[in-house]
Each structure stands twice: as structure tokens, then as C-alpha cells.
Amino acid sequence: MDFRCFPTLGLEVPEGGAVFTGQNAQGKTSVLEAVCVLVRLHSPRSSRMQTLARIGGSGGFGIAGEAWGMERRIDWRPRQATRHSVEGESRASQGGYLEDGGLLVWMGNDDLDLVRAGGESRRRYLDFMGSQVAADYRRSLARYRRALKAKNLLLKEGDRRRAEIASYEAILIPAAAVLRRVRAELSERLADAVADRQREIAGREELAGIRYEAAGGMEMGLALEQVREKEFRQRRSLVGPHRDELELTLNGLPAAAYASEGQQRTLALALKLAQGGVLRAQTGQEPVWLIDDVFGELDVSRRNALMRALPASAQKWITTTHLDWLEEAPELTGLARFAVEGGHICR
Numbered sequence: 367m368d369f370r371c372f373p374t375l376g377l378e379v380p381e382g383g384a385v386f387t388g389q390n391a392q393g394k395t396s397v398l399e400a401v402c403v404l405v406r407l408h409s410p411r412s413s414r415m416q417t418l419a420r421i422g423g424s425g426g427f428g429i430a431g432e433a434w435g436m437e438r439r440i441d442w443r444p445r446q447a448t449r450h451s452v453e454g455e456s457r458a459s460q461g462g463y464l465e466d467g468g469l470l471v472w473m474g475n476d477d478l479d480l481v482r483a484g485g486e487s488r489r490r491y492l493d494f495m496g497s498q499v500a501a502d503y504r505r506s507l508a509r510y511r512r513a514l515k516a517k518n519l520l521l522k523e524g525d526r527r528r529a530e531i532a533s534y535e536a537i538l539i540p541a542a543a544v545l546r547r548v549r550a551e552l553s554e555r556l557a558d559a560v561a562d563r564q565r566e567i568a569g570r571e572e573l574a575g576i577r578y579e580a581a582g583g584m585e586m587g588l589a590l591e592q593v594r595e596k597e598f599r600q601r602r603s604l605v606g607p608h609r610d611e612l613e614l615t616l617n618g619l620p621a622a623a624y625a626s627e628g629q630q631r632t633l634a635l636a637l638k639l640a641q642g643g644v645l646r647a648q649t650g651q652e653p654v655w656l657i658d659d660v661f662g663e664l665d666v667s668r669r670n671a672l673m674r675a676l677p678a679s680a681q682k683w684i685t686t687t688h689l690d691w692l693e694e695a696p697e698l699t700g701l702a703r704f705a706v707e708g709g710h711i712c713r
């Protein structure tokens with residue numbers, strides 16, 4: 367193991383899921399994070415694998431578990447290729463490992479950023495979904511990021527490196543086309559689902575809208591031609607999926623600027639609930655819900671609405687520091703409970 371604060375950990379979680387209780391900084395989020403890393407090779411908290419390795423541990427970490435009936439295992443060591451295996455058989459590439467990985471939805475307290483913060487958090491939201499439904503999405507995203515980084519470095523030198531910049535653009539353009547096709551499809555599917563969930567959680571008519579906006583237009587090649595000289599002057603990339611937006615509105619007005627805090631919280635929940643619904647509709651598979659410290663922070667009406675909106679048959683991993691609300695939650699009383707304390711867990 368050696369993951370975050372856990373030197374070792376073994377857990378058997380029943381099919382319905384579990385609730386992890388404990389004070390702050392005991393390891394609850396880390397348990398959910400380990401699931402996310404094992405299943406999707408992705409941490410919602412950190413883009414650097416190094417931060418996941420336990421400080422004072424062996425330097426790397428390993429996670430193994432049975433998910434969707436298959437034994438999966440990853441082993442991360444600094445300066446080495448990550449090793450992945452499924453059912454004891456090594457999978458050389460990340461894509462190969464993920465192709466039969468299960469689906470996840472992560473809900474956390476910072477989901478409010480989806481509504482309030484800049485476009486980056488909404489792009490991450492789409493990326494997390496896209497990577498789960500389209501095999502070429504993750505590959506294109508990785509390719510796009512690498513080429514964009516290289517292009518931006520060259521742009522720092524002004525227009526002297528035109529030819530090399532063009533060779534990176536030849537990588538960026540097809541990768542952008544994949545990302546945008548999937549993002550646009552997902553956004554369209556999400557629109558109705560988000561509107562329905564918003565109405566349901568708010569308990570009244572509140573019209574939530576989402577609209578995907580490709581920066582510079584869907585045709586990246588054309589957009590690049592139009593901004594080329596400007597990019598050389600400003601020495602940075604101005605168009606492409608890294609600047610796309612998922613615009614959120616409530617009753618026709620931009621949600622970040624006009625919606626109340628309560629409405630924004632509802633919209634953040636609606637976005638995540640809709641994410642689960644769209645993943646299910648796209649794949650026919652029920653995602654596992656990783657719900658980190660959300661319930662305890664909600665007012666009673668939103669908490670009840672969220673509980674009702676979660677699919678009864680889905681597996682849910684829920685963390686909380688407060689126990690009081692749990693006693694009044696009939697939907698969750700049947701879930702197994704684990705107490706987390708100082709990197710140890712007991713049932």
C-alpha cells in the first residue's frame with residue numbers, strides 16, 4: 367500500500383457500499399482517492415502521483431482490489447513506468463488497463479468550484495467523463511497536453527520557431543477534434559439531465575442551462591490561422607480545447623455571477639448527478655459513487671434530495687465527519703460503517 371497516510375490497508379466493502387466516519391485528517395478521503403486511482407488512474411486531489419506515495423514509506427505505492435468482478439493492481443514507483451495488471455495479467459499501456467475499468471463519479475465539497483471557479487474545473491469535469499466513455503479521449507488528451515506544452519515553450523521565443531510550432535500544431539489539431547467531438551456530445555446529453563436534477567433538488571422551477579463553447583470555434587486549424595500572428599505577439603496559445611468553456615446558466619443568467627450560493631450548490635450537485643446518469647446511459651453500466659464529505663455539509667432539504675436522487679442500486683462510498691445526519695437517513699442506514707482513525711480502519 368504506502369498510499370497517503372496508510373502503510374497497509376485491507377478492506378472488504380459490501381455491494382451496497384459503505385460509510386466512512388472519523389474526525390478530520392484521519393484518512394477518509396484517502397480511501398476514496400485510492401479507489402479512484404485504482405479504477406481510473408486518476409486522483410481528484412493531485413495530478414502528481416508522487417504526492418500519493420506515503421511520506422516516510424518505500425517511495426512508491428501499490429493498490430490492489432477487486433472491482434466489477436476483476437482483480438486489478440497498480441504499482442507506482444518514482445522514475446519507473448507504472449505497472450498495471452488485471453486478473454494477474456500485465457497491461458502495458460494506461461489505455462489498455464482502463465478499457466475495461468469501471469465507471470466512477472466523484473462528489474466532493476469543492477464541487478462548488480464547478481460553478482464558481484474558472485473554466486479549468488469544468489474542463490476537468492468533462493475530461494473525467496470523456497476519459498470514461500471514449501477510449502480515444504484519454505489518449506488524445508495526453509497527446510494534446512504534451513504538444514501544447516511544447517508549442518508554448520517554442521512560442522516563448524517569438525516567431526523564430528515557426529516550422530517546429532507547425533509540427534506541434536499538426537498533433538494538436540486532430541487531438542482537439544477528438545476532444546471536442548466527445549465534449550460536445552456529452553454536453554448535449556448533460557443539458558437535459560442537469561436541468562431535471564436542478565429542478566428536483568431545488569424543489570421548484572429553476573432552469574439550469576449548460577452550453578459547450580469551443581474556444582475559437584470547433585475547427586482548430588482555421589482558428590489557428592486566424593490568431594497566428596497574435597499568438598506570436600502574445601507568446602502563448604490562444605485557441606483550442608484548453609480554453610473551451612462549459613457555460614452554466616440559471617434562469618438564463620450566468621450562474622457564477624447571478625445565482626445565489628444555495629442555487630450554486632444545487633447546480634454543483636445537479637452536475638454530478640447528471641454525470642452519473644449520462645455515464646450510465648452511455649455505457650449501460652452503473653457507476654460507483656465516491657462521495658467525500660458532502661452530506662454533512664448540506665442543509666436538510668438538499669441532503670434529502672441528494673439521497674433520493676442517488677440510484678438505489680448503485681454502490682456508494684461515503685465519508686463524513688458528522689454522524690448526526692446519518693441517523694436520519696433511512697436510505698443509508700443499511701450501509702456498512704467503518705471508523706477511520708489515524709490511518710487505521712475498523713468496522
Ligand SMILES: Nc1ncnc2c1ncn2[C@@H]1O[C@H](COP(=O)(O)OP(=O)(O)OP(=O)(O)O)[C@@H](O)[C@H]1O
Nearest residue numbers: 370371390391392393394395396417418419420421
Ligand atoms: N503522501 C502522504 N503521506 C503521508 N500522509 C499523508 C500524505 N498525504 C496526506 N497525508 C496525510 O494523511 C492524513 C489523512 O488525510 P485525508 O485527507 O485522507 O483525511 P480525511 O479524514 O479525509 O480528512 P478531512 O475530513 O479533513 O477531509 C492527513 O493528516 C494528511 O496530512
